[in-house]
Amino acid sequence: YKFLEKQGILQISKNIPNEQPKGGILLTKRGYCEMDLIVGLGDDLYDNFGPRGDWYGVSVVEVLTGYGQVITTHKKSATVIAAALRQLLDLMEHKLGSKVFEMGADHGREFFSHVKKLLKRRKIKLTLLPRGSRVEKFNQDFQRNFYRLLRMRRGNFSQLEDQALALTNNTKNKNTKKTPEEALETPDAQLVPKYNNKRAQRKPFKGREPQVGDKCR
Numbered sequence: 001y002k003f004l005e006k007q008g009i010l011q012i013s014k015n016i017p018n019e020q021p022k023g024g025i026l027l028t029k030r031g032y033c034e035m036d037l038i039v040g041l042g043d044d045l046y047d048n049f050g051p052r053g054d055w056y057g058v059s060v061v062e063v064l065t066g067y068g069q070v071i072t073t074h075k076k077s078a079t080v081i082a083a084a085l086r087q088l089l090d091l092m093e094h095k096l097g098s099k100v101f102e103m104g105a106d107h108g109r110e111f112f113s114h115v116k117k118l119l120k121r122r123k124i125k126l127t128l129l130p131r132g133s134r135v136e137k138f139n140q141d142f143q144r145n146f147y148r149l150l151r152m153r154r155g156n157f158s159q160l161e162d163q164a165l166a167l168t169n170n171t172k173n174k175n176t177k178k179t180p181e182e183a184l185e186t187p188d189a190q191l192v193p194k195y196n197n198k199r200a201q202r203k204p205f206k207g208r209e210p211q212v213g214d215k216c217r
Contacts, residue, residue, distance in 0.1 A: 011215040018207070024199035029188050030064045030096055034104040034135035035085065035111070037076060038143065045150065045157070058084040060092055060103075061138040064191055065183035066173050067095060068138045070165055072157075082114035089122065095184060104129045141168045 004010060025032075038057035056076045061068030069091055071084040093100055102125040105111045111126075119126050146164035154160060169180045175198040176183055176191055183191060210216065 006213065008215060025063075026196050026199060027064050027192060029098070029192070030062055031098050031101045032063050032104070033060050033092065033100050033102070034063060034129070034132035035060045035088075036106065036132055036135045036139055037081070037108060037110060038070065038139050039076075040072075040143075044147070057142075058088060059135060059139055059142065060085070060088045061135045062092060062096055062100075063134045064188065064195055065096070065180050065186075066134070066138070066176070067092075067169055067180035067184055068135070068142075068165075069095075070142060070161065072161060076110050078110055078112065078114040081110045082118050085115060086118060089124075097184075100124055102127060104132050104135075106130070106132060138168065141171060 036059055038059055040055045040057065042053040042055065053074065055072050055074060057070045057072045058081055059068055059070045069088050071088055073080050073084055089100055100122075103119055104127045105115075107128055107130075116126060142164055145167040146160055149155075149160045149163050154163060172179050173183070176186075176194045178186060178191075
């Protein structure tokens with residue numbers, strides 16, 4: 001069998017081994033953020049808004065505290081997104097009381113060119129992610145609150161945006177047992193253990209160790 005399993009036709013027909021569980025990212029301090037784009041349709045807004053059209057929201061969330069901010073725009077071009085992100089970074093660093101040192105983003109084209117240049121000037125490392133789970137959850141909560149308030153007709157667009165953001169930043173986190181607003185006032189030394197203890201840990205690889213001469217794909 002050792003001889004047969006080396007044959008090419010058997011090697012390429014074997015099942016691909018299961019991927020090793022790599023675990024979640026472990027944090028040591030605040031300043032690691034994720035960003036994403038929210039897409040809103042103008043048809044979802046009621047008549048009092050007038051001819052607003054489709055809108056886009058640039059959202060940034062700090063992972064350790066869960067605190068986030070959103071700026072809405074009418075376009076999603078790289079220049080517009082970069083200008084909105086510059087405002088968000090200033091606001092986030094002011095609220096966090098520390099510098100943003102790394103930014104995670106998906107592979108959206110709006111996060112290239114101008115955005116990469118902006119992050120490089122501010123000495124922020126850009127990490128491309130298949131999916132930013134923390135910012136996705138923040139966007140989900142923000143949009144749920146926004147459209148719930150919209151159905152209740154609780155104000156104009158900017159008022160709905162402010163109310164939805166306030167509700168999202170005052171939602172208690174299941175891991176830290178604090179809202180993002182409360183987490184901003186909490187030392188990192190108290191937040192880090194509660195956050196890291198709930199993260200999935202890296203598990204040992206269970207597959208057969210590769211040998212010299214093995215075919216691989």
